[in-house]
Amino acid sequence: MQDFPNISIPLGDGADFIVSFLQNNLEPFFDFIAWLTSSTITAFDDFLNFLPWWLILILVFLIGLYFQNWKSGLLFSTFIFLVGSFGFWEELMITVAIVITAVVICIMIGIPVGIFMALNKPFSVFMRPILDAMQTMPSFIYLIPAIFFFSLGNVPAVFATIIYAVPPVIRLTELAIRNVDKEVVESAESFGSSRKQILFKVQLPQAIPTIMAGINQTTMMALAMVVIASMVGAGGLGEQVLIAINRLDIALGFEAGISIVFLAIIIDRVTAGIGDRFQRDKGDH
């Protein structure tokens, strides 16, 4: 048997160099991002904590009622009540705050990028392998540069979450815009619409149901990542899971785990419900 020759291509060193370079030269930029992100999370968290617990239960019930039916509403508020009874009320709120912040940023980045990919073939070809890499790279890896850029806490958690969770909304936005019926786009063009009018009056409204499916996927992935991101110091339910692992505490692990499942079910049903509603109403114009 022949050993592999003693060749070393320092690709990893390259990545290290880039991260260090960015960290050293763009520090004010990262500080600004960190400040913006952490104040957004804090604002959400403060707001959620400002609301009395019973009001949140009622709100969750009403959300379930609006997007599904009263049974779902009752189920959702029972879930939240149970999480509170495990003693995780504050953790739940911080997790929700982080997920919402991450998803909002994902949407703000993802939809424009998706639109641009749909309209620009070379850009789409360029982006596709990057999106593949973002989705397949083990999610823990993102935590390393996140720490370098933003040190410990909720901000690197959001950063890592965005990288991991943004691809679905980008991909589905691109797909949705591309799949708008060719004749429908042609008819808009035949009336002398500008590119902008075609995009905003025809392509985007037609694409909304599919884009909502992308947002649903992104939200679910964000929730999954928030748990992992507790390794870099994000608070919330993930932190409880981490503590349970460290202590081999089955009771705590189960309660924290099932709380995340409850939250996932609610978020999934609600975002899917929003998508359905758009499909039914066809988005008002």
Added chain:
Amino acid sequence: MSVKMKINNVSKIFGPKPKSAIPLVEQGKSKDDILAETGNTVGVYDANLEIEEGELFVIMGLSGSGKSTLIRCLNLLNKPTKGAIEVDGEDVVKFKGEKLKQYRQKKIAMVFQHFGLFSHRTVLGNVEYGLEIRGVPTEERRKVARENLESVGLKGWEDKYPDELSGGMQQRVGLARALANDPDILLMDEPFSALDPLIRREMQLELLDLQERLQKTIIFITHDINEAFKIGDRVAVMKDGKVVQTGTPESILEEPANDYISEFIKDIDRSKIIQAENVMMKPNAVVSLKDGLNVAVREMEANGLSSVFVTDRSRKLQGIVTIDDAIKGIKEKKSLEDVMVKQIETVSREAYLEEIIPKAVDTKYPIAVVNEEQRLEGIILRVHVLSSLIAENG
């Protein structure tokens, strides 16, 4: 009538290097050879057409004949690779940016095969779209949209969504949407192909009505030769990207340019195309009421006829008299008025053969072609009806 649109040597080639394929087509190579050699697909090659103002011009061809490509060249959804399209004397192929937008917004509108409606907008929202992007104020454009919906018979459906409507109704929305812009030229890309036959016939008649009212220049695409010949003032037949014959339906029926077209018109229901005026003969033997029976008999003998039409002093048709009745009448000293048959079948000049056939079956006399004042304009013998149904070369 003036020429509204002039299509000069228009070619459209799709592929990586469209221009490179032009010389090959000029050498007469086939579509498949050019595709294999250069990777380019010939959509339309060297189309030359003149479309007159207010005309309903039909472009007919099977799928892949380039008809949809050609119609998309007219509003620049496809930019021609070569050639010019003159509308009111201006070459629109050169239009770009604002000028192109203006052309599409004001001069030309299109109706699509699968309707191309915006499913996220209401029926009214669809119809007002063209005006909306032109920046017409909401109140005004809604008013125009409502009027147009009413004119296609969709009053009361304004707030529905397209998917709540039947196919025929959806295409009416498509038509109303195109008309709301008040274009000079209306492009219709197989507008009725996706509809079932009954609705299609209804829509064809409505289109003819509409055309009579609005006098738009309509360019209509179809793969159905019966539809083409039924509604078209003139028809262009396309094959493999080339226009092979242009003319009125009757002229194409009479003189097909080549075997391809002869083959095509074999299938055609001639009774729906041929009109009374195409088969009637001039009424050269006619007797007047005051002439009497003797003149009638002489007239028939001179022309070798067994019957002759009778008119009054103002040439209004009164009846018909046969040679047997006339001779009998002379013997019995009766007047022409007494022996002539007053119940005769009449048709107008524009009547289609399909209306004439049942009358020819019912009567044993020739059929009279009359105008609105009942004046005799022509005579159709029963044998003419039958012979005209048979294609000359079929």
